[in-house]
Amino acid sequence: MPRIAIAWFRRDLRVQDHPALTAAVEEADVVVPVFVLDDRLLALHDGAPNRRWFMRESLVALRDELAARGAALRILRGDSRSVVPALVRETHADAVYVTRDVSGTGRHRDHAVAERLARDGVELHAKRGQYVHEPDELVTGDGAPYRVFTPYARAWLARPRRSPLAAPSRIPGPAEARPDDVPDLGPPTADPALMPDPGEPAARERLHTWVDGGLATYHETRNRLDRQGTSRLSQDLRFGLLSATEVVHAADRPGPGPEAFIRELAWRDFYAQVLWHQLDATTSPFRPAARAMRWRDDREALEAWRDGRTGYPVVDAAMRQLHATGFVPNRARMIVASFLAKDLLIDPRLGEAEFMRHLTDGDPASNDGGWQWSAGTGTDPQPFVRVFNPVLQGTRFDPDGDYVRRWVPELRAIEGAAVHEPWTLQEDVHRATGYPGRIVDHAAARERALAAFAEAGLDRREDDRGRRD
Numbered sequence: 001m002p003r004i005a006i007a008w009f010r011r012d013l014r015v016q017d018h019p020a021l022t023a024a025v026e027e028a029d030v031v032v033p034v035f036v037l038d039d040r041l042l043a044l045h046d047g048a049p050n051r052r053w054f055m056r057e058s059l060v061a062l063r064d065e066l067a068a069r070g071a072a073l074r075i076l077r078g079d080s081r082s083v084v085p086a087l088v089r090e091t092h093a094d095a096v097y098v099t100r101d102v103s104g105t106g107r108h109r110d111h112a113v114a115e116r117l118a119r120d121g122v123e124l125h126a127k128r129g130q131y132v133h134e135p136d137e138l139v140t141g142d143g144a145p146y147r148v149f150t151p152y153a154r155a156w157l158a159r160p161r162r163s164p165l166a167a168p169s170r171i172p173g174p175a176e177a178r179p180d181d182v183p184d185l186g187p188p189t190a191d192p193a194l195m196p197d198p199g200e201p202a203a204r205e206r207l208h209t210w211v212d213g214g215l216a217t218y219h220e221t222r223n224r225l226d227r228q229g230t231s232r233l234s235q236d237l238r239f240g241l242l243s244a245t246e247v248v249h250a251a252d253r254p255g256p257g258p259e260a261f262i263r264e265l266a267w268r269d270f271y272a273q274v275l276w277h278q279l280d281a282t283t284s285p286f287r288p289a290a291r292a293m294r295w296r297d298d299r300e301a302l303e304a305w306r307d308g309r310t311g312y313p314v315v316d317a318a319m320r321q322l323h324a325t326g327f328v329p330n331r332a333r334m335i336v337a338s339f340l341a342k343d344l345l346i347d348p349r350l351g352e353a354e355f356m357r358h359l360t361d362g363d364p365a366s367n368d369g370g371w372q373w374s375a376g377t378g379t380d381p382q383p384f385v386r387v388f389n390p391v392l393q394g395t396r397f398d399p400d401g402d403y404v405r406r407w408v409p410e411l412r413a414i415e416g417a418a419v420h421e422p423w424t425l426q427e428d429v430h431r432a433t434g435y436p437g438r439i440v441d442h443a444a445a446r447e448r449a450l451a452a453f454a455e456a457g458l459d460r461r462e463d464d465r466g467r468r469d
Contacts, residue, residue, distance in 0.1 A: 002029035004093045008084060009035045010106075012099040012129055012240035013055075013062045014200040015069065015171075017164040020097040020127040025168045032091050032174060033066050034074040035059060036083050037183070041105070050326035050360045051238075053188040054198050058239055061199025063179045071173030075180040081112045088122055091174075095122060099129040099240070102276045103364055131269045132244045133159055135276035145277040147379045149270050156266045164246040188360075190326035195360060196232060203241035206233060211250045218257040223331040225314070225394075225403035230329050231261065234361035237268065244268065264330075271369030274379055282368040283349075285377035289457045293377070295347035304439050305340050306354055308408070311438035313420055314394035315339050317407035324407070326360035330370070331397055337374035338388035343445040345452055348375035376458065387446045394420035410435040 005028030007021050013035075015021060024031045042052075063073040076083050088096065096117060101110060114124040128134050138155050139145055146152035188195065196206065210231045214221065221229025236242045248265055251258050275282065285291050303309075308316035308323075318332035328336075333355070341348040352371040356362045372378025394417075398404060401419035405412045410433045411419050422430050423438060430437075 003095075004028060004030045004032065004091055006084070006087060006091065006093045006096045007031055007033045008096055008098045009033060009062065009073075010099060010101065010240075011238070012243075013058045014203075014241050014243070015062075015065050016167040016200070016204070017129070017243040017246045018099075018167075019129045019165060020099050020125070021171075022165050022168060023125060023127060024095075024097040025171055028095070029172060030174055031071055031171050032074060032087070032093065032177075033071050033171070034076060034084075034087060035062075036080045037075065037077040037185075038080045038083075038109075039078060040080075040109075042185075047357050048359075048362060049186055050188040050190050050195070050358060051362055052185040053192075054195065054235060054326075054360050055239055056182060056185040057198035058200070058241060059182045061201060063182060065167075065200060066171060066173075067179055069168060069171040071171035072177035072179040075182055077183075080109055081116065084113050085116045085120070088117060088120065093122065095125055097125045097127065100126045100134065102130070102135050102272050104275075128162075129243055129245075130240065131272055132156070132161060132248055132265060133269055135269070135273035138273065145273060146270070147274075149267065152270050152273075153263060153266045156269060157262075161245060161248065164243065164249050188326065189323070189358070190360070191324055194325040195327075196235060198241075200241045203233070203236035206231070206236065207242055207247060207250055211253070215251055215253070215261060216255055216257045219260040220257075222260065223397050225317075225329065225332060225398040226400065232327075234363075235327070238361045238363050267369075268363075268366055271365040274369060275365040282352075282364050286372055286379045287377055287458070290375075290377035293456045293458065294452060296345040298344065298346060301344050301439055302340075302346055302350060304436075305336070305344065305346070305351070309436050310339065310440075311423070311436045312339065312390040312394075312442075313401075313404040313408055313411060313422065313435075314398060315390050317398075317404045320407045322355070322358050326358055328359075331393075333370060334374050335388055335390060335393050337371050339390055341371075341375035341377075342387045342449040343390075343440055343442060345445075345449055348372070348377065376453070387449055389442060389446075391420050391442070408435065 005024040007024040012018060066073050076087065084096065098110065101107060110124065110126065117124050133156055138152060138159065196202065210233065214229065218229065221227050233242060233247060237244055237247065244265055248262055251261050278286065306319065308319035310316055315336050318328050318336045321332065322328045337348060337351055340346050340351040348371050352367055355367055359367065369378060394404065399417060401417055404419045411422060414422060422433065422435055
């Protein structure tokens with residue numbers, strides 16, 4: 001009897017450098033590739049139409065890549081905990097191959113599936129493939145997880161990396177099988193013309209363009225808002241159109257640009273290992289003292305921040321870019337996060353949720369890690385005494401105001417860096433733009449934030465065990 005294996009795709013919508021797929025092809029005579037539109041997970045992402053659209057289109061590309069190699073992608077819908085075991089029984093499969101998932105929901109799902117399969121003598125083989133180093137691979141000398149990035153990065157860089165795997169030239173699918181149709185999951189709220197093309201082939205083209213182009217000067221351009229200084233590979237890593245290992249391998253060149261870029265991939269792994277060891281990291285502040293922080297309940301200010309109507313041009317430009325494109329560069333993410341959590345003293349979890357509604361690259365571990373860093377509530381946080389000045393951030397990283405003028409059309413007639421401080425214009429000029437006034441004075445808001453942090457005991461640093469040093 002031929003050995004039959006199921007290759008279960010999730011956040012790994014590619015054929016290149018795919019350890020689970022490669023293992024299935026090497027160890028079985030027939031491979032049945034499947035993707036499950038899990039109703040439970042779809043419900044969690046019901047308010048994230050940009051990710052749903054990008055995932056759907058990337059599934060179409062994956063279906064075509066598999067078909068070109070001889071396999072027909074099955075598209076099933078339902079609860080994975082029952083759908084996958086049912087498929088195993090239908091196909092008489094001997095094993096299921098998957099890429100490990102670090103999220104709490106994913107781990108509970110995989111544990112339940114593995115238990116059900118084991119009753120029938122079928123094993124769930126969970127392979128690496130989502131990160132450069134798995135979240136449970138790196139620990140401190142006393143066996144504890146890392147809480148500070150710098151020592152983690154040293155260990156991450158020192159640990160040998162595996163070599164990327166070539167895509168299987170042929171995948172032996174069931175005879176006469178035909179690929180399933182990929183159902184429509186609805187349109188994005190962002191403009192598709194402003195979003196990256198979905199699918200592995202497009203992602204691979206972006207990678208090649210990046211390493212041969214902007215990578216060399218990444219250390220100089222990564223924070224510039226008025227330039228395309230970042231790789232734009234984040235959504236490709238989020239959906240596994242590219243593996244983090246092959247991205248590091250392609251970027252591993254001499255020079256400060258590649259070094260800075262690879263360090264950002266270490267941050268991605270770092271936040272994944274934080275979530276692996278603390279599953280409530282996405283719902284609760286990492287630092288114990290932050291759980292008692294008194295956040296303000298100001299719905300009008302929150303809505304102004306969401307809509308890009310704060311009166312601070314660089315903040316508003318970033319939020320409008322988010323809604324229009326499903327993306328904002330990391331510098332802009334830090335600026336708007338600092339403004340919400342510190343200038344407005346509004347619970348950063350509300351901002352984190354807003355990002356997850358719109359970001360095409362929305363990743364629970366990375367999004368939460370970035371927000372908690374900016375708000376000062378997480379592991380290895382930005383110091384509380386550091387409150388981003390939105391005017392200085394704008395003039396430094398958008399010196400001529402081009403970024404603001406692109407996303408805040410009311411201010412396009414304002415030339416140069418003056419666009420970052422429209423309230424300093426003559427009153428009639430400012431009024432004529434139709435751009436709103438500031439909802440808060442930054443200097444006063446900073447003092448208010450520092451007082452609130454001190455009251456909560458957050459103005460003092462804590463060590464890894466939550467004790468103040």
